[in-house]
Amino acid sequence: MSLKRKHLLGLEGVSKEEIFEIFEAAQSMKEILQRPIKKVPTLQGVTIANLFFENSTRTRLSFDLAARRLSADVINFTSSGSSISKGETLKDTARNIEAMKIDAVVVRHHASGVPKFLSEVLKSNIINAGDGAHEHPTQGLLDIFTLKEKFGEIKGLRVCLIGDIAHSRVARSNIEGLKTLGAEISICGPATLLPREIESLGVKIFYNLDEALKNADAINVLRIQQERMESERFPTLREYQHLFGITNERLTKLNKKIIVLHPGPINRDVEISADVADGEHSLILDQVENGVAIRMAVLFLICTNKQN
Amino acid sequence: MKKPILKNINADGENFSTILDSISFDKTLKRISHEIIEKKSDSDTLAVIGICTRGETLAKRITENLKSLTQKEIPFGILDITLYRDDVRTSLNQPHLKRTEIYFDINNKKIILVDDVLFTGRTIQAALNALRDLGRAKSIELCVLIDRGHREIPIKADYVGKNIATSKKDSIIVKVKEIDGEDIVILKNER
Numbered sequence: 434m435s436l437k438r439k440h441l442l443g444l445e446g447v448s449k450e451e452i453f454e455i456f457e458a459a460q461s462m463k464e465i466l467q468r469p470i471k472k473v474p475t476l477q478g479v480t481i482a483n484l485f486f487e488n489s490t491r492t493r494l495s496f497d498l499a500a501r502r503l504s505a506d507v508i509n510f511t512s513s514g515s516s517i518s519k520g521e522t523l524k525d526t527a528r529n530i531e532a533m534k535i536d537a538v539v540v541r542h543h544a545s546g547v548p549k550f551l552s553e554v555l556k557s558n559i560i561n562a563g564d565g566a567h568e569h570p571t572q573g574l575l576d577i578f579t580l581k582e583k584f585g586e587i588k589g590l591r592v593c594l595i596g597d598i599a600h601s602r603v604a605r606s607n608i609e610g611l612k613t614l615g616a617e618i619s620i621c622g623p624a625t626l627l628p629r630e631i632e633s634l635g636v637k638i639f640y641n642l643d644e645a646l647k648n649a650d651a652i653n654v655l656r657i658q659q660e661r662m663e664s665e666r667f668p669t670l671r672e673y674q675h676l677f678g679i680t681n682e683r684l685t686k687l688n689k690k691i692i693v694l695h696p697g698p699i700n701r702d703v704e705i706s707a708d709v710a711d712g713e714h715s716l717i718l719d720q721v722e723n724g725v726a727i728r729m730a731v732l733f734l735i736c737t738n739k740q741n
Numbered sequence: 742m743k744k745p746i747l748k749n750i751n752a753d754g755e756n757f758s759t760i761l762d763s764i765s766f767d768k769t770l771k772r773i774s775h776e777i778i779e780k781k782s783d784s785d786t787l788a789v790i791g792i793c794t795r796g797e798t799l800a801k802r803i804t805e806n807l808k809s810l811t812q813k814e815i816p817f818g819i820l821d822i823t824l825y826r827d828d829v830r831t832s833l834n835q836p837h838l839k840r841t842e843i844y845f846d847i848n849n850k851k852i853i854l855v856d857d858v859l860f861t862g863r864t865i866q867a868a869l870n871a872l873r874d875l876g877r878a879k880s881i882e883l884c885v886l887i888d889r890g891h892r893e894i895p896i897k898a899d900y901v902g903k904n905i906a907t908s909k910k911d912s913i914i915v916k917v918k919e920i921d922g923e924d925i926v927i928l929k930n931e932r
Contacts, residue, residue, distance in 0.1 A: 436835070454837075461821065461838040470874045473824040503824075730838075733824075738835050 436734040440552045440559040443568035444609035452610060456578055458730035459723070465502065466726060476505035479736050480535040484527070485562070486512040486542040491697050491721060492562050492572070496539045499728035505736070508535070523547065524554055531555050537736055540564070545602075558735045566600050572696050573606025575727040577614065579720050580651055583692055588615035593649035595642070596677060596704050597626045599666075600658045603696045607653060608634050621645035622677060625666040642677050646684070651692040654679050654705045670703050680706040684714060692716055756930035760887065760905060760913070766924040769902040770799065773884060774806035776900055777853060786879060788816040788850040792868055793823075793839040798917045799886055800855035816850070818843030825867035841871070848876040853900075857915040859885040862896035887926060889913055 436451050444452075465473055481500045485493050493509070500507045510530065512518075517526060527538070537558040540548050545565030552559040563569040581587055592611055598604045598620050611618050612635060619637035620627060627638065639645035646652065657673065667673050684691060693705070693714040701707045710717060749757045761769060781787055787807065791800025797819045804817040821839040823829065829836055854868060865883060872878060884900035889907040903926075907913065910931040918924050 458838045461824075461840055464841050465824075468875060473874070474870065475824040475829055479830075733838070734835070737830055 436738065439735070439738065440548070440561075441570050441731055441735060442548045442552060442559065442561050444570045444573050444606045444613070445568065447570075447610070447613065449613050452574070452577070452613060455574060455727065455730050455734060456581065458733055459574075459578055459726040462502075462726040462729040462733070463723070465729075466722070472502055472504060474504045475733060476500070476503040476736055479503075479505040479537065480508065480533075481505050481537045481539060481732065481736075482508050482510060482530050482535045482557075483562075484510045484530065484538055484540045484542075486517070486523075486540075486547070487563070489541055489562070491724065492541065492569075495721070495724045496560075496562060496571075496728050496732075499725050499732055502725070502729055503732060505732070508533075523550070527551055527555055531557055537732065558738075560731060560735065563602055565602065566605070567602050568606045568609070569602040569696075570606050570610075571724070571728050571731055572603050573610045574731070575720055575724045576603070576607055576653055576694055576696065577610045578727055579694060579716050579723050580692070582719070582723070583716065584650065587611065589617065591617045591619070591648060591650045593619045593621055593639070593645050593652045594655060595621045595645065595652055595679070596655035597657050597666075598622055598631065598655065599626050599628045601655045603653075604655055608636060619645060619648060623667050623673070643683065643686075646687055646691060649691060651694065652679070653694040653696070655696065656698060657700055657704055670700075674703050678702070678704060678706060679709050681708045681712060684709065690714070694720055696720070758928045758930075759925065760903060760928050761924075761926040763918075763924040766926065769886065770802050771806060773900045773902060774803050774810060777803070777807065777884070778810050781851060783851075784811045784813055784815070786849060786851050787811075787853065788818070788845060788847065789853045789855060790818045790820050790843065790847075790872070791855045792864060793819060793821045794920065795915050795917055796856035798919045799857060800853075801919075803853070803855060803884070816845040818845065818847075820854075820868055820871055822864060822867040822871050825871045827863060827867065843875060846876065847872065847878050849879045852878045852881045853884050854881055855884045857886050858913050859883070859888045859896075859898050859901075860891055860913075861893040863893060865896050866894055886915060887913055 436454050483496055497507055535557055539560045539562050540551055541562040542564050545567035547564050548559050548561035561570055584590055594604045594607060608618055619639055621639040621642055693709060695705055695717050699710055789800050789804045791797035804815050807815045819842040821841045823836045823838050882899040885898045886902040888898055888901045888904045891909055912929045914927040916923055916925045
């Protein structure tokens with residue numbers, strides 16, 4: 434049993450066995466991160482290029498660190514300050530970077546489908562670090578891994594994704610992965626932020642937050658992506674916060690322990706209140722810690738796949 | 742008294758010999774445990790680490806033996822060397838990661854490193870590199886159930902259950918009760 438793929442472009446089509454293989458490897462990687470010397474020689478001689486055409490803190494640092502923990506060499510590219518501003522095309526940029534003899538490319542781009550495109554024009558392994566509103570597979574994996582650590586089992590677990598589903602690649606990757614592992618998935622948010630025909634993915638829809646919370650064991654609170662909203666989807670942030678913001682008051686009313694995830698970065702006191710984000714329900718920092726382990730596992734499994 | 746080695750030939754003309762049966766298997770582990778105690782009179786800093794997967798089982802049994810011989814707690818750990826293998830990107834199969842579980846501080850411990858078969862020595866080299874990343878042990882000694890020769894790097898065992906002469910193409914099959922349902926070591930001659 435192994436991860437039989439050259440690229441990780443999304444969680445769509447990734448089997449249960451593959452996800453568990455990644456989780457098992459991530460578990461071993463977590464042990465390495467607890468050591469005094471947090472480094473293993475596994476990917477010595479492998480060069481990984483991080484191509485970030487869009488801003489990122491967590492994902493870029495996390496991939497960077499994951500590669501270094503495995504002793505790979507890393508080059509980092511960000512589009513600001515690069516030749517993109519001189520009009521170089523994506524294909525040319527990527528091909529030129531590959532000509533410097535790299536083995537794997539981690540790519541983030543504001544356009545959906547860029548990782549797929551790169552997988553067609555490059556020989557390297559491609560790992561999607563978020564493309565437009567399409568997928569962000571390693572985020573989906575680390576969210577589900579964090580839930581699995583907490584609950585032991587994903588099958589039958591009731592997970593609700595809350596907020597801006599329409600613009601969210603995190604939501605899509607979570608839905609694909611959770612569906613594969615047999616979770617009961619629901620979504621909740623203002624109708625303007627829920628994609629049309631989302632029911633076809635097999636998720637339940639709630640328009641009322643308290644209803645949604647009542648029917649969930651864990652929630653994944655998504656960021657309001659103001660940079661991706663071409664038109665006003667709701668009147669004010671204040672109204673959004675009133676109707677869909679996760680607050681301690683709301684959670685206390687439930688009389689049950691509910692687990693709260695957030696992929697970051699947080700708009701404090703918009704989609705989630707500061708006291709919840711820092712409180713006992715929150716696994717937000719566990720997600721960040723697990724993120725490095727998951728990315729180490731993905732890099733390890735992709736870069737050691739002999740069929741490549 | 743020396744036991745006769747039992748030979749069997751199966752339908753494919755492959756030649757099987759039993760190197761250790763369940764009784765001699767157990768006796769061998771007991772003998773090794775005694776040797777360790779004899780050599781390491783100060784058992785306070787002793788610790789046993791087994792290499793996944795068969796080495797782990799053998800190490801666990803040796804630890805139990807040492808505990809009953811010394812009446813002391815002996816720390817026990819499991820080492821997975823997959824991430825340290827020098828062929829991790831060149832061998833045929835995609836490696837499957839197992840778990841390293843060493844929950845004690847190895848600094849200043851006298852480590853007994855246990856594996857089932859000593860062959861090229863590369864596994865042990867990887868294990869030594871892995872241990873170095875976990876701290877500075879006082880000493881590391883190697884204990885193997887079978888030494889079959891054909892070293893590719895200069896590594897030598899301190900405690901050996903049984904030395905056997907093999908050809909490079911032979912294979913040694915070690916089975917243990919905990920995983921395979923029986924304790925046995927078989928030498929398979931390839932024709």
